[in-house]
Amino acid sequence: MLTGKRILLIIGGGIAAFKSQILIRKFQEVGATVTPVLTRAGAEFVTPLSLSGLSGQKTHTELFSLTDEVEMGHIELSRSADLIVVAPATADLMAKMAQGMANDLASTLLLATDTAVLAAPAMNVRMWQHPATQRNVAQLRADGVKMVGPGDGAMACGEFGPGRMAEPDEIVAAAAGMLGAGPLAGKRIIVTSGPTHEPIDPVRYIANRSSGAQGTAIARALAALGAHVVFVTGPADVAPPEGVEVVRVQTAQQMSDAVDAALPAEAAVFAAAVADWRVASQSDRKLKKTRDGMPKLEFAENPDILARVAQMATGRPGLVVGFAAETNDVIENATAKRARKGCDWIVANDVSAATGIMGGTENAVVLISDDGAESWPRMGKDAVARQLADRIAAALA
Missing domain, CATH: 3.40.50.1950 (Flavin prenyltransferase-like)
Incomplete structure (x- = not known):
């Protein structure tokens, strides 16, 4: 090397x-x-x-x-x-x-x-x-x-x-x-990370508790192996890694557009926690309390970025990796998600409150592929990222 x-x-x-x-x-x-x-x-x-x-x-x-x-x-x-x-x-x-x-x-x-x-x-x-x-x-x-x-x-x-x-x-x-000599040198890989923020009005939004730490670690590990990483990140708590091409977004639709703009790529890792729904018609003014009670919000479904890219007829990356953050029946739910989305691998984890994984420094994941479900021991998120990057390098070799 x-x-x-x-x-x-x-x-x-x-x-x-x-x-x-x-x-x-x-x-x-x-x-x-x-x-x-x-x-x-x-x-x-x-x-x-x-x-x-x-x-x-x-x-x-x-x-x-x-x-x-x-x-x-x-x-x-x-x-x-x-x-x-x-x-x-x-x-x-x-x-x-x-x-x-x-x-x-x-x-x-x-x-x-x-x-x-x-x-x-x-x-x-x-x-x-x-x-x-x-x-x-x-x-x-x-x-x-x-x-x-x-x-x-x-x-x-x-x-x-x-x-x-x-x-x-x-x-x-x-x-x-x-030095341009890593096992992923010359490979273009898209990594999405962080949450998305879906506006309700100019001051409120729908989001989740994703910190972006795991996606950031994955982008860093892939870049360390020589990949050209396009890092599409929502408003995460952690700073983007060095040595990657950073694209900052706020909403799911913006993330979807950024992924399209980053294609073609040899691989795509969808680690972002994308909001499933958005407010159908966001207000251009702050919603006020009224005597009529709570405002009624109508929701629309956000684009399913993972499924859309995984099921592309042309231009599909050679390896598409999704993530499944579950609170119960982790392997069963993630296996079903992999089949439903059409991706090659799913990295699943248990993010229930007792695990402390959501927003924490450690992760315990299961890699689900054609070979079945492989449980990895609990380790730091950087270690998870390095192990996943090594697997991706081997698959793309």
Whole structure:
């Protein structure tokens, strides 16, 4: 996947630095050459000897190295790579990157390069959520730095939440996507996400509790595998992922039109929670209370985007994936929905109140296809997305 590609791996100082050794192996398995750069803080967790032994390359640690700097080694290092990966990207290292500091080898390399940079943040949840870190992350994204992770989970400090470094496989997939070498490179995939808002009057609307988190994670995972993702999103609670083509909509009809405009595509994943009905005649003025009681609302059926695309006679994507959010009889209801809609796969889940899935960070899904119903264990929504993206890549191969 990355045969002949040269990766410059900058390793920051955090407990996640131990994963850098696994990451080197993962890059090598797909054909890449890795040159490690170890920060002084990173050397508290892993050694130059172990990194050199794994990579087969010299591990660079010092900016003022006489032997390296005779030929301006930091400039050569920064510009000879096809991609610079910062993993773990600590809060301190990202602050240096955002502010353009150059007081050690790692920060100097990052300032002296025009090579693409992929950062894998890793830190305590409170450090990640701190306004200063979020400002730095926003600045780095504006500067063109791509991010992979962080994920949610238990941390070495005993806390739980966002801040875990992305897993090595996920970092490799993101790197491959940036270099146009992922298994979905050249594939166009439509992903719908979030709720739709169906207006009643200028201030009220019909909606549901979908946060858009799962659809966003799926779009991110597909993009990491190299796909060109057209991300059609309703008014979700979460921001769209990086590296995708974003189309923002409000209503079901707008989403339907956006999907039509995005076709043709090799695959389409309909993760949006589209409202089944809309008010037939929305008021152009705010509805007022009157002595006559509640206003009477007449409803009309919204377009069934999944069924329409799945049943296209011409121009149908090769793989159409629907979602079924159920509160009872999950497998039975989702299997019936797959047959009714005509899609290839249905990803079903139980969103009853007791599960905490609707609006939460985890999901437990059943993949329904011609092969039957396959139950996946409960896991984070990012993990569900990665597993689904891998299945899609295998199906499209």
